[in-house]
Amino acid sequence: MSALLHLFLANIVSQRSRKVVCLVVRSHDGTLICSHPSGTAYLAGFNIVETPGGSFMDSTLTLQNAYTTDDNTAGGRSSEPISKSKHAAPIRVLDLRGSHVDMDIMTQLSRGLSTNRFITTLSLSGNHLEDAAVALLASALMHNGCLLELTLSYNAIGEIGSTALAKALATNSHLRVLDLMHNRIGRDGITPWLGDTMRANYALRELKLSHNAIGDKTTIDLLQSLSPKALTEEEKLKARLSTRRHTTMSDGSADSHNDSEPFNSTLRTLLLSNTGISDETSTHLAHMLSHTRSLTYLDISCNNFTSEGNMSIARGLQRNASIRYLNYRENKLDEVAALATVRALKASSFLETALFQDCFGGESTVGSALGQLVKTTRTLVTLDLSHCPLEPPGVVEFYYALADNTSLRSIDLVSSRTARQEFWQSRCSKTRR
Template identity: 25%
Template sequence: MSLTVVAEEEEAEICSPESGTNKILKTFKARQKKEIPKDEESDETDLELEEEKDEFDVTGRNQYLSVCRTLGVIPSSYFLRHMQDSVLSLRHHGIGSLGAKAISFPLMNNTAVIQLDLQDNWLEGEGGESIARMLKENCYITDLDISENRLGGRGAKSLCNMLTTNTTLKNINLSGNLFSDHHAGYFLEAFSENSRLKYVNLSHNEFSDNAAIVLGQAIAENETIEELDLSWNFFRRGSTLKLCEGISSNCRLKEINLAMNGFGDEGALAVAELLKRSTTLYVLDISYNRISQIGATAIGKALDQNDALRTLRIGHNPLGVAGAKEILQGVGYENCVITLLDLSGVEVDKEFREMKQSLEETKEVKVVHGVVLSDYVIKVKPKKEKEHMFGAPVAELDSTNILQTIKQYSQEKDAALGDVFVGMDKKKLGSVTIQEFIQGLQNSGIEVQESQMPKLVDLLDAIAPENLINYSIFRSK
């Protein structure tokens, strides 16, 4: 048997027959070593790579250019310049799904890149699959940021499948990828099987009640994750209970971010139970969750039973001054070891500030809060005087008293309205139009504010359906 045949058989054993990617790599390597001629390629190879005459492509540069030609993708000059950097940042480069496929080939055997940042590149599900295949082969990348790429269910399935076998990744950012309750099951398997991940970011997705149950179980079964970000999702009320149960069952989780989920007081009660049971959680962020004094009171009391938490962020909640005091009082318990209490955006009073100063003298703790209400002079605007027309409050005028009010006011002003209206009544009908009536007021020296004119017209119109007003009430007897 020739050496060429032996080499081909060994390569076939290493490469998975179901992967088109492995076939491409096999053909490419064989050409580089000149073990098989070009006309003997397999018809099943989905990318026909041109023969390279250079020496073995250690950097993967030639391979990348060849794949780009085949896929019809414009090569990224930035990627070519930095593909041997330990930190490779390609965020906001507009790579797209085909571009992700192109860079995945040289990255499979890349030994230089440790941190890979692909944030915001519109990879979608297809691009996510390419990166997942690459990470099944690459054993050097430890940090991956693939956030804001609209991966959806297809990307979630591929990446979670990769996580069940990958033994290198420690940190992964999957934020903003349209993951929903339908995709939560993929993470259950990934979290259960993976034994290397330390940090996972699933924020800015669409997980809600059903996902809370699945993710709660996934968190409970994982034994390595230390930091988990689930902020900016849709965990509400009762669903938070299932999530917190899973968190409290985890003995490795040190930091959890549940901010901006809007779970309210019912969710706050679940958090209180979590604090009573957890012995490893160091950092908890529950900001922006519509927690009122009721939830604050429960959390404050729970702090007496927790001797692990170091940082509590509970700002931008409608706690009220009383709720803020309940939390501060909880931090003051002897068992509590919190060193940072973040109440940003929460208004407090002078008494709270005094409690804070006293606490900071006895404990090594920093308290951040909103404005102190007693530091501001609240100026009360004087009540606006009631608006008057013809000497009477406008609000009290109606169609039954408007003419009598005008008569009384004209007498006080010595305005002879009756004579004015008689002079305007050329046909001696004993009445004038609304327009003539208003003109008569002005001719007699009785001014009407422009802003009040619509009100006066409405009142006169109510007593003059034919646009005629009997002025006899104003004539001298």
């Protein structure tokens, strides 16, 4: 990636009674490595490009006392000054990862973003940004109509900063990707706004909240905003009675819902790994999975579900018709929950990636169920069963099914059990990938 991604706009300075802009480039560790060779450029400041010669300039600058080089005259110069602006494609990506961004830089950056019409991707990951700096950025987002992707992972954002971002999202209708992974957003952060904001925001496509201890309450608020409101038992009974004359009575296996309250139907990616959620969240997660038609990528790995919670999620997966990527890693599944989950995946005609590292135990029935999944799937491309100590005779059925599978392109069976590895090598030598 070009060094122009690490551009900063320094303070406006005055030289020879003319306002000029000083452009500097910083490396990831914050070291100044280049400055604009001309101090006689008129102010512009948002349209930075790299010239063919490797220098950096604003595409709308008019340079003074500059001359064009005559390519046909060795070492010669034209006597005609440049009278027209140099127009080039503006940069779209501003990558400031690990650049030691401080409050002064954030102030300048926020001012620029308020009126910028070119940058679509901004990464500020790994800068130890705290709430005050993020609040400045959030205020700029309220006025920015161009930025599509914002990465703020590996910072120190807490409750105040996340709340400020939420207020910005309530009015910003352009941002598509928001990455807040590995921050300090706790149980009280983003709670007041998350549900209401997501119900009103139809622009965001990817929301990444992994490795923030947001807990059940916040996550439930989010999940409720992504699906129709679940009816109470009394409301379900009334709904059945009102539709009895027109439809066959339902067996109650599908949840009824209320379409009168708006919900978000555009979010496609949701990352909730290691967020401290448990069985309290699982029923709402199941309801969301049962009704969403937009969500295709879900990460709920490394959480605190028990067997009951896993069973609820399995019921949601059974009815889901959109998930293509599921990361379930490091959520322990007992035999009953494991069988329910695998059978739910078997019913899916969309799932392409299933990650179950360290999820399954050594029950033979689970191996058999996985064999049936592998035997019947036509869509599954990637399967992670690493550190799952599957045992014979069920695992034998699984290995035989692998030999006949035509969709899988990647499978991870890494384990400390050498006997099983030897069995895999002997039984699957005929498998061609």
